[in-house]
Amino acid sequence: MSAPLTNLISQFKESPKKLITYTWLTSLILLGITFIVMCIAASYMVEGSLEKVAAFAAAWTVLIFIIISAVGTVTMRRFQSGLSIGIFTGVVFIMSNQMLILFALFVDRIKNGHNGDNDSVERAMAVFSFFLFLSYAAFGTMLVTFQNDIVKEAPSTSMGNEAHAVADEEEATEDLPPENI
Numbered sequence: 699m700s701a702p703l704t705n706l707i708s709q710f711k712e713s714p715k716k717l718i719t720y721t722w723l724t725s726l727i728l729l730g731i732t733f734i735v736m737c738i739a740a741s742y743m744v745e746g747s748l749e750k751v752a753a754f755a756a757a758w759t760v761l762i763f764i765i766i767s768a769v770g771t772v773t774m775r776r777f778q779s780g781l782s783i784g785i786f787t788g789v790v791f792i793m794s795n796q797m798l799i800l801f802a803l804f805v806d807r808i809k810n811g812h813n814g815d816n817d818s819v820e821r822a823m824a825v826f827s828f829f830l831f832l833s834y835a836a837f838g839t840m841l842v843t844f845q846n847d848i849v850k851e852a853p854s855t856s857m858g859n860e861a862h863a864v865a866d867e868e869e870a871t872e873d874l875p876p877e878n879i
Contacts, residue, residue: 714844721840722774725833729763732826736760739819752807756823759796763830766793778850787841794834801827 740753766789773786804824808817841848 714840714847718774718837718840718844718848721833721837722770725830725837726767726771728826728830728833729760729767732823732830733760733764735819735822735826739823752803752820755803756800759800763793763796774848778848780845780849783841783845783849787838787845790834790838790841794831794838797827797831797834801831 736756740757770786770789773782801824804820804827808820808824
């Protein structure tokens with residue numbers, strides 16, 4: 699292996715959060731490119747009803763993914779509890795599967811000739827759908843693999859400490875013999 703690649707791998711082993719961050723940023727960049735391609739695809743696919751369905755499916759999916767990406771970025775930066783990271787991981791795998799479905803939709807449209815003059819636009823949508831599928835699948839796998847490095851437990855509150863102190867005191871008094879009345 700080359701020295702720069704070895705250095706890069708060792709940096710990611712030391713800090714898996716960097717790898718997760720770079721993977722997430724890569725998926726956001728791919729999503730931005732897919733949004734541009736989707737806008738072009740939607741402008742070409744307005745003639746027949748089947749084209750409108752494909753354009754709507756692509757547009758709706760990409761718009762929802764943009765919203766989910768904003769929520770995911772906030773989750774990864776601020777709300778790193780086990781529950782929020784778990785929910786986000788599930789959403790990432792759903793996003794990955796949705797992109798695989800869109801990939802299959804556009805490949806089917808290309809193979810069956812439903813695209814008219816829009817062959818290159820639909821090929822671009824298929825390619826970026828597949829890349830987003832891979833990107834989200836890799837990111838979700840990293841979230842599962844490195845969940846212990848990502849999840850930050852919430853600090854215990856003073857009420858929580860008092861509850862533990864009361865429980866400890868009750869356990870201590872249970873061991874004492876009863877007093878004579």
